[in-house]
Amino acid sequence: MTRGWIAYTSGSPCPTLVLLREDGWPARRSALSGLLLGVYETLCARGAGHVLKIALVSPSTASAVGLDYRFVQVVPGERNRLEFGGSCGHSILSAVLSASRAGTQAPLRAGDRVRVRVLNNEDIVVCEALEVGPAGGHATFTVRFRRTSPTRLGSTLLLGEPVSTLPDGGPPFSLVSLGNPYVFADARAFGVHTEAELFGAGEPLFRRLSGLREAVARRLGWTSPCFPKIAALLPGAQGALTARAISVPSWHPSLALTGATCLAAASAVPGTVPARLGALPGERLTIRTPGGDSVVRVTASADRLLEVSVSPKTVRMVAVLDLPDLAPAPEPTLSAP
Template identity: 45%
Template sequence: MNVSLAKAHGAPCPTAVLDGRSFPESESELLGALAELRADLSGQGAGDVLKNAIVRPSRHPLFDLDYRFVQSLPQSHDSFDLRGSCGHSILAAVEAAARTGMIQPLVPGCRVRVNVLNNGDNVVCETEETSDGGTRFTAHFLCSPPLRLPELLMTGETVTHVPFEGRSVPVSLVSMGNAYAFVDAADLGVSGPDALFADDPRLFDAMTRLRVAVCESQGWDTFGAFPKIAALLPQESGGLYVRAVSVPSWHPTVALTGAICLGAAAGIAGSVPWSLAGSAARDPDALLPVRTPGGCVRVAAHSTHGTDGVRRLAWVSVAEKQVEYRGLLSRPRATAPRSVAAAGRRTPVLATSDHSSEETSWVPQTA
């Protein structure tokens, strides 16, 4: 079984990239093998690797790679979340697939088309620059056909008022790349960007509890990593300050899917990101500046007006994402995979390995 390690700059940890051609496809065997892999990683001092990308040459004629993401959860070696995706891990998977000969070597200008089995996303990874140690990409998340922006709202509302510790907190629940809850950091008592980016355990705890409250208010399972949560503040010159929670701590920057979701959400009039982003959200062709504790990214969301007057999203892009390839992992042992419990599949409730294998997706989505 071939296992590579690769890490995108700004990701909270490396990704274990697994060759799906030699990996079990049934859910129980898949998770059992991942549990064994986690034990191996911990034994080799890499217990912090909580992202798993399972890839193979695509069975679909329009794509180069089929990709499936599994998030390892910190509770135990056999605890996983099958919902959602990970943009940084998609880039890591493309890097590893090229380095190990699964796809053609990467050269500037080439594009690798990735079929995300978790949620049906179409992602194009465009190579900007290559070196011996890694690759710099632009990631394009495509909507084919273009999506009416209101369809990204998970509750059908631009703002959902969530009961939270005796008051009502407005959040925007948006699904693009991954499902996110966006909240104005001022509603959590944050006074400015310095306070937002401080390592404040009280803010982390408040955001974690608000995420749980969001799930409970919608009748969703609170276990696992999705939906994610991010707190926002406006930049004076336009754009957003962003602080996001990852697994199991603060995200050092913002997830690539988080930046993609934020870029899409900023185009939805009345949403929390739209209200805070200022002029950067009003111009459909403008880049959205996003500042995080670990640096800045610029998000480009391309949308057009349909004949019905509703804006439709065609794609969202993030450029200059660097990925480091760390090589093949030595597997000292190979044991029979064992069945383990897993988190959710098509709906936000717990699912176990008693279910048959199928592609997973994050729902709810509104028509």
């Protein structure tokens, strides 16, 4: 039997199933797909089909890094699918807490910093524990997304321009990639002018945002049901921004951590939708969402991005499950010609 750890990070659309292996996980998607789809079927049979995020975790083989982490998104449907292409900051925190509870890492203490290597995109994420609950059952973190090398802010614009439009028209948007690719659009272009309207918007706005997301994906030549992600924005007081985002397969209760980092980076680039809405570059950015507020800070030198941090984020253990043995198929051995 294999033990699975389920943890939930505040603001996430669902809990994360964390699977731990001391000897690492195979890199080939083909070696993982059948295995993980079987795991999801087991979750559904046990009434946990709402758990759509899976974190594959092991002690890191890189120097000065605690954990290696690979994120897998379940896309439910008549035929369930897996998305390996992105990352999830909320699931990283679930992985850190679960690894501590499982003994893969030392027990968490306030002040500890756990470095995580994201195998999906080679990002380094530092999770700094601000507070740890009894027996490590919950913890609050500052999450720092560190660039392995300084990143030019302008290079985060996937289309090479601060604002883009589609050939057949539609609202202007900014397409930014930092951890995950995000589309940011002004909610007022969809007839939404107040925070209450944005947070209370239902299916009509969801369909229009989904349509814009799908159109941008087609322009990029992508077929992913998840990427790019998208959020509608409104200006707030004193440089704050209000955001409403779409997740899989519904509204996001807040904004993904990768979405917060993209939004903060975009705010520091003149001419982008967030910058036009009054976000203050070079200062802390408050992001208001239906699930609460987050504070994001950008550390940059000239136009080089060094780090983006998000705080506070709280994660708690939900359950521990015994699952069928998860021994993946062995990696193929190449024979000499």
